[in-house]
Amino acid sequence: MSDQRNSTESQTADRDNETVVSLEDVSVNFEKEQGFVDSLFNDAQRVRAVDGVSIDIPENEVLALVGESGCGKTTLGKTIIGVQRPTSGTVTYRGQDVWNAKDGNGDVRIPYGDIRKALQIIHQDPGAALNPNRKVLTSLEAPLKRWNSEMSPEDRRARIFALLDRVGMQPPQEYAHRYPHQLSGGEQQRVALVRALLMNPDVILADEAVSALDVSLRVETMDLLLELQAQFNTSFVFISHTLSNARYLTEKAGGRVAIMYLGEIVEIGPPKKVLRDPKHPYSKVLRWATADLDPSHQELTDPPVRSIDIPDPVNPPSGCHFHTRCPEAREACTTEAPELGDEAGQPGTHCAGCHRTDPDHEYWDSDPLDGVEAEFAPRGESDD
Numbered sequence: 425m426s427d428q429r430n431s432t433e434s435q436t437a438d439r440d441n442e443t444v445v446s447l448e449d450v451s452v453n454f455e456k457e458q459g460f461v462d463s464l465f466n467d468a469q470r471v472r473a474v475d476g477v478s479i480d481i482p483e484n485e486v487l488a489l490v491g492e493s494g495c496g497k498t499t500l501g502k503t504i505i506g507v508q509r510p511t512s513g514t515v516t517y518r519g520q521d522v523w524n525a526k527d528g529n530g531d532v533r534i535p536y537g538d539i540r541k542a543l544q545i546i547h548q549d550p551g552a553a554l555n556p557n558r559k560v561l562t563s564l565e566a567p568l569k570r571w572n573s574e575m576s577p578e579d580r581r582a583r584i585f586a587l588l589d590r591v592g593m594q595p596p597q598e599y600a601h602r603y604p605h606q607l608s609g610g611e612q613q614r615v616a617l618v619r620a621l622l623m624n625p626d627v628i629l630a631d632e633a634v635s636a637l638d639v640s641l642r643v644e645t646m647d648l649l650l651e652l653q654a655q656f657n658t659s660f661v662f663i664s665h666t667l668s669n670a671r672y673l674t675e676k677a678g679g680r681v682a683i684m685y686l687g688e689i690v691e692i693g694p695p696k697k698v699l700r701d702p703k704h705p706y707s708k709v710l711r712w713a714t715a716d717l718d719p720s721h722q723e724l725t726d727p728p729v730r731s732i733d734i735p736d737p738v739n740p741p742s743g744c745h746f747h748t749r750c751p752e753a754r755e756a757c758t759t760e761a762p763e764l765g766d767e768a769g770q771p772g773t774h775c776a777g778c779h780r781t782d783p784d785h786e787y788w789d790s791d792p793l794d795g796v797e798a799e800f801a802p803r804g805e806s807d808d
């Protein structure tokens with residue numbers, strides 16, 4: 425697949441493009457599962473899966489959400505595409521509150537059905553997402569029948585065949601009559617991509633969409649995603665637990681990387697900033713864990729954290745949630761949560777939620793926590 429992208433042009437386009445989805449101070453809490461006996465004697469515990477996130481997704485954006493398992497990236501992704509209801513905060517699609525549209529509250533300018541069509545998802549395991557007893561054609565016709573009922577059967581098939589052909593499944597008529605088990609993992613992922621694209625969506629959430637593929641197929645599929653993203657003017661929110669895939673996609677597309685920790689975005693910006701020159705100590709840990717990004721990885725035997733234990737999201741640490749693991753934590757970090765900044769959710773900005781980015785913060789005059797080395801970088805070392 426040829427690379428049709430120009431990073432500089434794309435970044436410029438992002439700044440000029442209209443916001444498709446906007447999240448304002450969004451939190452999502454889940455009730456933690458308890459055993460029967462526990463539930464008799466203890467109150468329900470709440471997991472803060474997403475904690476006060478604000479972010480804008482403009483047209484033609486490629487945004488990668490990266491973080492450890494359980495950091496909330498999938499929940500945030502599903503909240504962005506309007507399939508996860510937030511506990512608090514607002515999610516809007518082109519200015520329309522998504523959940524008011526769903527509930528029929530107030531003056532609904534954009535029906536919820538149109539929003540659902542515009543915000544699509546590709547799951548990690550396309551095999552599980554496809555009905556094993558249905559041919560590809562039947563699986564692809566179902567959403568068109570549901571959401572585009574006025575489309576004639578001939579037009580439906582013509583659109584399906586054209587898209588199968590477009591993603592390299594040739595001849596499309598033959599692939600359309602196969603069952604999922606007659607397709608390879610890469611072919612199943614392409615069918616899932618076609619199903620998402622059938623709706624002409626504004627945003628596609630790709631949830632670990634290439635992690636199950638082998639390396640060569642992974643690169644080929646990411647190139648295909650980028651080509652289609654450019655061709656269809658679709659924004660992609662790409663969820664990954666590895667920086668390598670996030671870097672590949674966002675550097676090629678001129679997109680953004682958002683690093684998540686315990687339900688919060690702790691750093692966000694262009695990949696050249698976030699991945700090559702991270703400001704947040706947690707981003708540095710992820711970078712350390714990605715050998716092809718960090719040459720010092722070869723020399724360090726231990727990860728740059730004070731503890732490898734991830735705190736309980738039911739009861740996250742006070743102040744900065746990362747302070748129990750951060751190798752640079754001081755007393756001030758235990759009491760005051762750092763701000764990511766008002767500009768953080770907007771394209772073109774690079775922001776990290778760490779007191780070290782503020783050369784005047786009281787952090788610099790407070791004592792290091794136990795286990796933190798006495799050597800510190802000078803004030804403002806982390807500033808851009």
Ligand code: SF4
Binds near residue numbers: 746747750757
């Ligand atoms: S605010 Fe403190 S604990 Fe949090 S990342 Fe920065 S230095 Fe570490």
